[in-house]
Every structure is written in structure tokens, then in C-alpha cells.
């Protein structure tokens with residue numbers, strides 16, 4: 001019998017929602033757990049939804065109904081504010097993680113690499129997959145300046161990518177021993193504005209977006225399934241027991257930041273945005289250099305075994321593949337504004 005994936009995905013979502021509504025029913029919870037695993041497997045069975053099997057660039061490819069349904073459901077499990085029932089949500093999410101991780105190929109890393117060699121490898125892996133290599137980045141940051149409306153679309157998505165980063169740092173730190181957590185706490189302290197709450201980085205970005213008239217609520221839900229998949233992967237990696245998952249994502253986020261923020265800062269000044277409104281981008285042109293350096297030290301200490309290095313590289317590639325798909329989708333959104 002042919003299964004309609006759309007109906008099937010909707011039924012699986014409703015099984016999860018039923019367990020969340022009646023938290024007294026262990027059988028409903030068990031059904032929901034199996035439904036999350038099945039929905040995740042369905043979502044990632046599409047070869048274009050996997051980093052390993054996917055081609056480098058996906059053009060106009062659109063995600064499947066199961067992919068969209070899974071990632072919207074997973075996002076809601078992640079951001080729900082109720083802490084008392086969080087274990088149920090985290091447990092259900094973990095069923096989805098396991099099925100997704102089964103589709104991520106572990107990387108083969110040369111066992112002869114010493115620590116310096118491994119650090120050189122991760123920098124090269126990141127550079128090869130940097131968002132700066134995407135055609136959207138070339139359009140926005142190279143040659144003639146873009147239209148303001150195009151930059152506004154990019155910045156709207158920047159809000160989705162930035163505003164909850166502090167929670168990923170917090171999640172990641174909770175699973176670490178104190179020496180490693182202390183390094184993450186310093187990053188979190190900076191992200192939270194140090195001694196000045198209004199200087200918390202998301203507040204600084206919000207100040208810019210309000211000035212530009214771009215929506216920027218903390219409870220906003222990204223519309224693009226590619227955004228949800230990219231962001232939920234960051235959360236998954238921050239929660240995994242093996243720190244290689246999260247360190248790879250944090251390294252990629254911090255290591256790539258200064259150049260991108262310099263590019264955006266230059267464009268904002270081109271559009272005559274006052275310097276004091278550009279503080280978010282100005283400070284990230286330098287602050288994340290130190291964060292990336294501290295993360296490299298942590299990676300040297302914590303990503304030593306062959307198994308951990310294989311996870312690290314797999315996580316870095318998967319994160320960047322999802323970032324690429326997300327950029328593809330934003331790029332289509334920008335291009336749509338230019339079509340007659």
C-alpha cells in the first residue's frame with residue numbers, strides 16, 4: 001500500500017501533541033516517542049535533507065512535507081517555556097535526534113594527525129563551507145551594494161540565527177565539567193552584555209532592527225523549514241553528551257563571525273545607519289576572535305580520540321550543509337523581490 005507522506009506526517013505530529021496534552025499517560029508518551037523517531041526518519045529519508053548524501057548546492061529544491069512537519073514540531077519542543085515538563089519534551093526530541101544522527105555519516109580523520117594538524121583541518125573544513133562562499137554573500141558583500149530591501153531580508157534572518165544563541169551556550173555548558181563550562185560561561189557573560197543588560201548582544205541587534213523597521217520579537221517563529229532545521233541542529237548539538245557535537249557548531253559560529261559582521265557593518269554605513277546603532281556588528285568584528293581562540297583551546301583538550309574527531313568533523317559538515325540550505329532559501333527569498 002502506498003503511504004501518503006503528508007497524511008502520515010500529520011498523524012505522527014498529532015501523536016506527539018496528544019502526549020504533550022495528556023502527560024499522565026505513559027502509553028501516549030511511548031507512542032509519541034516512536035512517532036518522533038518515525039517522523040524524523042521520514043523527514044531525513046529525502047536524500048536532499050542529509051548533509052552526507054546531499055549535493056553541494058541544492059538550487060531550487062524544496063523540503064518535503066515530512067521535513068517541514070518534523071522541524072516545526074521539533075522547534076516547538078525546543079522553545080516551549082515550561083521547564084517542569086521539559087524532560088518530556090527533551091526525551092521526545094531525543095528520539096528525533098537519534099533518527100537524524102543515524103543519517104549523518106561519520107567522517108574519516110587521518111589518525112596520524114597531531115593536535116596542530118587537527119586544528120588546521122577544522123579551519124580548512126570550515127573555510128571550504130563558509131557562508132561567505134555562497135552566491136548570496138557574493139551578491140550582498142562583493143561588487144556594487146545591494147538594494148536596502150535585500151539587506152533587510154538578510155538581517156531579518158540574522159535575527160532568527162542570533163537571538164537564542166545564549167540558550168545554546170547555556171545548554172552546552174550544563175553538560176560540561178566545570179573547567180570547560182567556565183570557558184563557555186565567559187562567552188555567555190559577553191553574550192549577555194557583561195555588566196550591562198542593555199548591551200546583551202540580542203538587545204543590540206534588536207536596537208538596529210527596530211531602527212530599520214524590521215520585525216524582531218523574541219518569540220518569533222521562523223517561517224522557513226530550512227531555518228528551523230538549521231537552528232534545531234544547533235540545539236541538538238548543544239545538548240548531546242559528547243562535546244564534539246556542540247564544540248564543532250560553536251567553533252564554526254565563532255570562527256566565521258568577524259568577517260561577516262565587518263561586511264554587514266560596511267553595508268549599514270553605506271545606507272547611512274548611525275554608528276551608534278551599528279554596535280552589534282561593530283563589536284562582533286573583534287569580540288568573537290577571542291571566543292574562537294578559547295574554543296580552539298577547548299577542542300585541543302576535549303576532542304582527542306579518533307571517535308570524537310570523527311564526530312567533530314561530521315558535526316561541522318552537517319551544520320554547514322544545513323547553513324547552506326538555509327542560505328539557499330534566503331537567497332531565493334531575496335531573488336523573488338527582484339522578479340517582475
Ligand SMILES: [Fe+2]
Pocket residue numbers: 191201284
Ligand atoms: Fe554575540
